[in-house]
Each structure stands twice: as C-alpha cells, then as structure tokens.
Amino acid sequence: MSRQMGDSHRRFLQIMMVNGIVDEHEARTLYQHCCERHNTQHVPDKLDEFIDIINSKLQPMFMQIRKGMSEDNGQQYYALVNMAETDVTRMSSDYADNELELFRKTMDLIVNTENGKASSTDILNSADTMTTKKLKKSETEHLLNRLVSDKWLSEKRGEYTLSTRCIIEMEPYIRTMYQDQVKVCHICHNIAFQCQICEKPTCGIKIHNPCVARYFKGRAEPRCPACDDFWPHEIPEVRRPHSQSRR
Amino acid sequence: MTQRKRLSNTQSSSQSKRQPSSLVAQEEDDDATFTQPSTSQVQRGLEKLTPAQIDQKTAEVVQYFLVKDQKKIPVRRADLVKHVVKEYRNIYPEIIKRASRTFDQVFGLKLVEIDAKTHMYILINKLETAEGISPINSPANPKMGLLFVILSVIFMKGGVVRENVIWNTLKKLRVDPGEKHEEFGDVKKLVTDEFVRQRYLEYVRIPHTEPAEYEFHWGQRADIEVSKAKILEFMGQLHEQDPQSWTQQYREAHSCPSSTQASTSSQR
Ligand SMILES: [Zn+2]
Ligand SMILES: [Zn+2]
Numbered sequence: 089m090s091r092q093m094g095d096s097h098r099r100f101l102q103i104m105m106v107n108g109i110v111d112e113h114e115a116r117t118l119y120q121h122c123c124e125r126h127n128t129q130h131v132p133d134k135l136d137e138f139i140d141i142i143n144s145k146l147q148p149m150f151m152q153i154r155k156g157m158s159e160d161n162g163q164q165y166y167a168l169v170n171m172a173e174t175d176v177t178r179m180s181s182d183y184a185d186n187e188l189e190l191f192r193k194t195m196d197l198i199v200n201t202e203n204g205k206a207s208s209t210d211i212l213n214s215a216d217t218m219t220t221k222k223l224k225k226s227e228t229e230h231l232l233n234r235l236v237s238d239k240w241l242s243e244k245r246g247e248y249t250l251s252t253r254c255i256i257e258m259e260p261y262i263r264t265m266y267q268d269q270v271k272v273c274h275i276c277h278n279i280a281f282q283c284q285i286c287e288k289p290t291c292g293i294k295i296h297n298p299c300v301a302r303y304f305k306g307r308a309e310p311r312c313p314a315c316d317d318f319w320p321h322e323i324p325e326v327r328r329p330h331s332q333s334r335r
Numbered sequence: 336m337t338q339r340k341r342l343s344n345t346q347s348s349s350q351s352k353r354q355p356s357s358l359v360a361q362e363e364d365d366d367a368t369f370t371q372p373s374t375s376q377v378q379r380g381l382e383k384l385t386p387a388q389i390d391q392k393t394a395e396v397v398q399y400f401l402v403k404d405q406k407k408i409p410v411r412r413a414d415l416v417k418h419v420v421k422e423y424r425n426i427y428p429e430i431i432k433r434a435s436r437t438f439d440q441v442f443g444l445k446l447v448e449i450d451a452k453t454h455m456y457i458l459i460n461k462l463e464t465a466e467g468i469s470p471i472n473s474p475a476n477p478k479m480g481l482l483f484v485i486l487s488v489i490f491m492k493g494g495v496v497r498e499n500v501i502w503n504t505l506k507k508l509r510v511d512p513g514e515k516h517e518e519f520g521d522v523k524k525l526v527t528d529e530f531v532r533q534r535y536l537e538y539v540r541i542p543h544t545e546p547a548e549y550e551f552h553w554g555q556r557a558d559i560e561v562s563k564a565k566i567l568e569f570m571g572q573l574h575e576q577d578p579q580s581w582t583q584q585y586r587e588a589h590s591c592p593s594s595t596q597a598s599t600s601s602q603r
Contacts, residue, residue, distance in 0.1 A: 098443030099462050105401070105442075145441045149394045172398060181402060 096122040097142050104153060104168040108239060109253040112164040139166065156256035159204070159249070159282040160242070161327045162298020167256040182238065186220040187231050191240065193218070194232075198250055199266045204281025205247040208232065249282055274313055275299035284321040291315035301326045369416050372425050380425040392423045393433040400434065400446070404458045407533035407556070412454035449534065449555040457534060459559055477518050478525070481510065482535055485526065487566050489551055491584060497541070498549045501526070530554070563588035 099122045104110070110118065119138055123130035139153050146152055150172040156165055179188060193214040197206035208229075215228045223231065232248065235241040242251045255262070259279055263270060273280040274293040283294040293314045295303065301324045304310040310319035372380070381389070399419045403410050416424050423430060431446070438444040444458045488504050489496050502512050510516055512523040519525050527549075530536040534556035541548045553561075567578040567588050579585050 093441065095443060095462055098441070101441070102443060102460070102462065105405075148390055149397050149437065149441070151398075170398070172394070 091141055091144070093141055093145050094128055095126040096128045097138065097145075099125060100138070101142050101146075101153075101168075104166070109165055109167040109256070111158075112166070115166045154256050156252060156259075157276065157278060157296070157298070158252040159255070159280070159296050159298070160252070162296070162301065163327075165252050165256065167253050169257040179240070183231075186218060186223060189218055189220050190215055190223060190228060190231060191235060194235075194241065194248060195250070195262075198248070198281060199262070199269050202285060204283065205249050208246045208248065211248065255279065255281070273299055275303050284319075286312045286315060286317065287320055288312065288315050288317045291317065297324050298327065300324060369413060369424065369427075372427060377426050377429050380423075381429060384423075384426070389426070389430070389433070392420070393430055393437065395419050396430055396434045397437050400438070400456070400458060401442075404444075407457075407535075409449065409455045409457045409532075409534055412456070415456075447559065449559075457556055457559075459556075463560070481505075481519060481525075482530055483561075483566075483569070484508065485530075485536065485551065486553060486557055486561055487570060489553055490563060490566055491570060491581070493583075495550050495552050498527075498538070498551060501551055 100118060103118055103122075116132070116135055119135050120130050120132070136155075143152050150170065152169050152171060153166055154169050156167065157163070158165055179191070183191065190211070194206055194211050197210055197214060198204055211232065212225060212228055215223050215225075232241065232243070236243050236248075236251075239251050239253045241254065242249045250258075255278075262279060270279050271294045272278060273283060273296045275295050276299050278296075280294040280296050283296045284300050286293045291312060291314050293312065295313075300321070303313065304319065304323045305326055310323055311317065312319050396415065396419055399415065400410055416427065420427055420430060435446045438446050438458060439461070443460065443462045445461045447457055447459050449455050449457055484504065485501055488501060492500070505512060505522065510519065510522055512526070514522075516522050526536070527538045531538050531554065534554040536554045536557070537552040538549055539552065541550050563584070564578075567581060567584055570576070570581070571578040578588075
C-alpha cells in the first residue's frame, strides 16, 4: 500500500477535524466513503494503516489520530488529538480561567473516587472553594452542560465522568498529574476510571467494566486474574458493538 | 457538532477581541508597522535558525489558522504576526509558504488572501471547491443549509436583496428571525453577524434610508466556495424547472467559473 497521502486521507482528516471523535464503526464507514469518493483502493481491514499515513504527516503539526476504548461500552474510538498542549490549557481558547479551574476540580473529584464518577452536588460544592473568580450555581450548571456538549465530560443521571475523548486526549497529562491516584486496568493496561476493583485489600486491581465483561464471559466462577480471589461483583454483559454510541 | 479545541496560549488574547469598529483603526496601524521583509532579509533570518525552530513556528501558525477556521473567522496578518509569528517576523514569507504547503498537502485546504489591503486570509476547502458546496453534498449541516437558501435567494434576485425579502423567505420555511430557533438559536444574529463575520454574506445599510434599512450581498467566502451552477441546479430541482430557463443566472453561473479576485497567498 502506498505511503503517500491522497485526497481520501485528506477528506478523512477534514471530517475528523469537524467531529473530534468517531467510534470504530463510524471510522470504518468513513474510511470506505473517503476511498470511494476519490476512487482509491479500499481495503476493509487496513483502516489503521490508512490512519498511520495521516499521522505521519500530522506529526510535525503536533497532532495525531489516536485510538482508545470507551469505558462505557468498551468500543474503540478514534480521536484527533493535539499534542502541543499537554494539559487543560489546550481548552483555554473556549473557556475562561475560572471555568478551567472548575474543570480541574471536577477532574480531581473524578480521579479520587473509586467509581470514576462525580455527582453534580459534589461539583457544585467544590465550586465554593475556587481561588479564581467564583462561579454562581447557575453558571456552574451552564458550564457543565457546555463541557458535556463539547465532549470533555459525560453525564448520566446527575453523575459526571470523563468522556472517552477527554481520556484519549489527556491521558499523558492525567498520568503525570495524578501519578499516585491513577490506576491502570489489569486487562487492557489503559488508565481506568469507571471500573470494578478486587476486594482483597492486598490486591485491589482495577478492571474496566467492558474489560470485566469480556474477560469473565463464559467462566463459571469469576476469579481475580491477579490474586485468584473470588470476584464478587456483578459481571456485565458484553455489549454488542454498533449499538447506540456514547462518547 | 462540537469543534476541536486546540492551541491556546498564543491566541487567547486575540480570541477575546471581538473587533469592535473603534479598534479597527488602531489595528491597521499595527499592520502598517509590519513591513514585508525582503528576500535577502528572509535568507539571513533563516540562516540564524535551526530547521526545528522553523518547523515549530510553522506548526504554531498552522494550528492558529485551524482554530480560526473552525469558526470560519478570517485571519488578519497583523494578528497573526502579533500573536503567533512574533520574533520570527523577519522570516514571515517563508513561514506562510510552508504553512500553505502543509494546508495543501496534508489538510486539503487552500490558504487564500481575500483582501490584499488589510491582508485577510481564509482557508478554502480544496476537496469541495471542484464541485462547490451545495445542500446536495453537505446536507448534514443545518446552518449551511440555511445559508444556502439565503445565497440562493440573493443570486436569483440578481445579487442583492433587501433584508425583509430574506426574513419573509425564512418565515415561509418556519424559521422566524424574531423567535429563538431550536437549531439556530438567534436566527437574526446568525444571519447578520455570524455569516457576515465568516464572510459568507455582506449585510450593508442602504444609503439615505431613515430608519436604516439593510440589504444582503454574497460575501467573499461565498464567491470562492459556493458554486452558482449548483445553486441553479438546486433551484431547478425545487421548482421542477430547467436551470437554463433562468437565462441571466445561467449565463452568470457558467461564465468563467473562477471569477474571484482572490489570489493564492503562497508568496506572501
Ligand atoms: Zn481495560
Ligand atoms: Zn485481586
């Protein structure tokens, strides 16, 4: 396969710039669409090679299309990430300083919980301890909505989690900032927020919910892959891919 | 659909600037202080820098343009120099040349100077211009759909229309400029502010009208990006009519397709 960048690659990149993140199924459809549109050969299982070509040209611009898993449904996603900024200052063209402070506080809350979720009440309370210009309750609520629609946070029943896009894009930052708190999934080795934890105190490994589902599928008695203790949590079903995608 | 956010420090100051008209005069002064360096100056400047430094600056310029392009805001040379190029201004032409090449080869975009006097740049999508933007090939974006309707009305009415004509047309499509629209929010603001800043439309006061009345023209970006032939095709489908039956419009749409004054900026 040619290593040259063609119009099909350029179109794919343009669509990624608009969307920010797409799931694997969308990426495959997009790949096919771009190849057909520009009459180039479409090899269905060569999506990653196709993206590698784009990445080789993006690298000097400190940009990259990076792959990561959704903690929510276990699907693979592709996100266009900017590597020029390594922390939340990358968001400063769209958010004011005090809004970024609140986002950092939300991240702190999420990282420090066991289940990777922060309730809106906790976030509103943390707004009281801000050092920059304080946000009113209504302003904080409005900001949280914006962070969700800009795909930095996800929300479900009043609880906030870091979005897939946020985790893919900010993983290096999170790993350095929260070295002591952050744990990686025992199965896939990516950082884990929403997960199950081994209850044996000397073990305490984490496994993402979708990784739990896949790992224990079809096993009669679930045992911790690290310490072999009984795994006491409810084993979620393996989700069928291409169902309603959540970011 | 959300847009990507990228690069921040370099443009946060310019981003917050909403360009009120009182500032424009002062900014033009800024631009006057920037004189295009000569070839030999550029040559000497390049000798003092490492390739990595030049690459880094080019990347910053590319990202700055991409951020602005997400909101379709034109970039002024003065702002670019002040906020991004900074101490590399002596090799400015070389950096713009490299940035143009990157847009072309990596992103399928073309850097175009739309105003040679104020040195204003926009990015044009090279993959689309061949056939032109139309509601037929970009139905996913409702704002573009609305814009396309407005451009169509202006074109069919001979290039200029009073604003009430546009508002009445939109009302027929159940888009009322006086009400908050579910998809577009403040419709009047979208049309008379956002589309105007993006250079898709011009919204100008009709001279000697009291109270002031306004009319719409096509903006510079529309001239470059939007195909008039596609608009006629669209109107033909809408009215089940042969596009050629609109003689004057048909002639205009098919006479020299790239009748724009915009020039590529690769040498600037
Ligand atoms: Zn995992
Ligand atoms: Zn264990």
